Amino acid sequence: MHVLVTGGAGFIGSNLIRQVLSRAAIQRLVNLDCLTYAGNLVNLEAAVDHPKYVFEKVDLRDRAEGPTRGRRA
Numbered sequence: 001m002h003v004l005v006t007g008g009a010g011f012i013g014s015n016l017i018r019q020v021l022s023r024a025a026i027q028r029l030v031n032l033d034c035l036t037y038a039g040n041l042v043n044l045e046a047a048v049d050h051p052k053y054v055f056e057k058v059d060l061r062d063r064a065e066g067p068t069r070g071r072r073a
Contacts, residue, residue: 001025001026001027002026002027002028002029002030003020003026003028003029003030004029004030004032005017005020005029005030005031005032006031006032006033006060007032007033007038007039008031008032008033008039008044008055009031009033009035009038009039009040009041009043009044009055010033010038010039010040010043011038011043013031013033013039013043014043014044014047017029017031017044017047017053018046018047021047021050021052021053026052027052028052028054029047029052029053029054030054030055030056031044031047031053031054031055031056032056032058032060033055033057033058034057034058034059034060034061035057041055
């Protein structure tokens with residue numbers, strides 16, 4: 001299963017990511033966050049080296065920016 005989390009660098013999102021990554025059924029988890037005042041990469045130190053984890057700094061409010069890693073070719 002592939003999972004997309006938005007806002008994963010915040011308190012709630014980072015705890016969710018830690019819980020979800022420990023599940024065997026998860027093949028890939030993509031975290032999109034624009035790292036505003038509430039988002040901090042320190043919250044994700046436990047996940048950053050996990051082979052299933054991908055982080056992308058993106059502001060979903062900006063249509064021109066959009067995510068790139070989560071797209072299929």
